[in-house]
Amino acid sequence: MSSHPAFTPRAALLLAGLAVVSAGCGRAPSPAADASRVVIGFTASQTGKLNIESARQVNGLTLWIDEVNRGGGVTLADGTAVTFAARYYDDESNKDRIQELYTRLVGDDRARILISPYSSGLADAAAVIAEQYDRIMITAGAASDSTHRKGCRLVYQVYTPASRYLTGAFDLLRALDPKASRVAIVHEKDKFSSDVCDAAKSYGETRGFRIAAFEGYDSGTTDFAPFIGTIPRGADAVMGGGHFADGCTFARQLFEKGAGGKFTALLVAAAEPKFAALGEAARGVIGPSQWEPLCAYSPESARLAGVDWYGPPAAKFIEAYRKRFGEEPSYHSAGGYAAGLLIQRGIEKAGRVETAALKSALDGIDMLTFFGRIAFDVRPDSHGLQIGHEMVYIQWQRNAAGALVRQVVWPEEGRSAPAIYPAR
């Protein structure tokens, strides 16, 4: 007769429970440390309101990683060739999750270089972790100036800052209609859009425009009727918006209400290829864009500007992007790819991947890529702010076949078609 206690179902359940608890307490297996592989960590808004823009940015970065790895990676000063791997989590377009996820990327996933989440509010939260854990972070889809005015040392911006985002729209309006004077600004009340529109308002007033309405709407607003109601009859222009989802809804409701017909300039949404799905409501809408396929940056323009040319020409990027993702690249896609190029150029210059060496290399970068010029402010009170890149302004117009296409209408020297004014 055995003296061992019976192995009852209750004991089995207890053991199973303990096994589950102990497994849950353990850390997820970390990627093996590999000196020849640089982990690039970031969060992506795979769900939530920033999904469209963020997905494009990730596509651009993914394309760069594929291409640089296929080319054998980047060779360091000691002859080691490093390749790149992306690690990312879904931030659900939610700022509250950012710091937890970036801490995990640095701690568990051993990310050596960080890319910001899409949008200024989320990037601002991620920048804190980059500084805390001594990691270089490229803010690929975040234009707010204020992140770079908080004493950050390791955060580098790819986009033209928010303070210069919408100012060209006032210049364009002045060029189209010297008599235009009344402008209504209706914008999302998030960090990026508020920064952009505050700066645009100040700029417009210095150029002699009267801001006839200045209203902010909460993120997630879907009914714009109360805001459209505040736009005075006879306003020469409507500017503002925020991101893709709200910008599309705002444009559609402006069209339905017959408002903003002469000149409408909206942030982010209007520059996205999917904006065309609005049909007639998209026609005539102007959007500031960080990059357009029609932009003609080339080695020749780099030579004329007296800076280095770096990376592929726009046509090669566009072709590779179309082939890989089956869609037209937007400026978010190009921004993601440009963030990768920046990392590549920084490592090549530094010859190492350590943060201090990379920081030193990035501080000294002044180059022209297909995305435009990239150079950084290195003063301590605005370190990492983008000072080289310039915006372009597109307008949705119908081509000869009646299809909606984007045309670059500003600045004048880079335009592909004259702006239509009044637009409707």
Next chain:
Amino acid sequence: MSPEFISSLCDGILMGCVYGVAAMGLTLIWGVMRVVNLGHGAIMALGMFALSLLVAHLGLNPYLALAGVALLGFVCGVGMYWTAVHRLIDAPYLSTLLSTFAVNMMLIGMGTAVFTTTPRNIDFAMRTVRIGALAFPGTRLAAAAIAVLVTAGLHLFLHRSRTGAAIRAVASNRAAAELMGIPSARMLSLSFGIGAMLAAVAGGLIATIFPFTILSGESYQMRSFVVCVLGGLGNPLGALAGGIVLGLLEGGIPFFMPVSWVPVIEFAIFVLVLMVRPTGLFGGER
């Protein structure tokens, strides 16, 4: 009055009719069984997604698909009643409040897992009707017209049918109704089903006008509470009137102060009505 002001008020009235239908579901459930259904917003959001799926996958006209949404809402409401409310119907208010709140959290959680929080849109447009300087988007006009029809239908059902009379009898005095042979539990579940159906229909109508996410129901649920208090708790017709008042406030306030003051004014009125006239501006059912 400027055309912009009139146009904004008209927009408010049109949307107010839809708010009225949403609140009608809430007020019906309260009126019949004294339950505050905190799952109301989640059911509205499910109505939005149901309409979106029916339109996208079956290619139905959104207004025809509303019949399917109504049916789904009804089934959902009856199921919710028997699983989360029936056993607590005589318990203190807090029990049903917490129970329906739990259902709300489950629905939102499941909806987030399945649909994510990415904004959706029903790809449907109607012509804008222009009268002079005023412009009325067709989808808003259609939604308001359907809202008025639904209100009329509910009123006729409650006041012209035997089942409606039975529901009103249960609402008035459940014990007496049972003594008269009315199956009260069945009437309560029917009422809950109709309340949920109205929420789902309101959600569907909103989805024809605005983009939405699984979290969109929450803001409309908050509006429904304001509408119920304005119109009088337990008074379905008052809910429509309350909805229109709320719509007028939303349309008119932005002309006098920044839009961000709209919810402040709305909820100040909410508290004021509760204190000064708890039966609502249009009188609750007693």
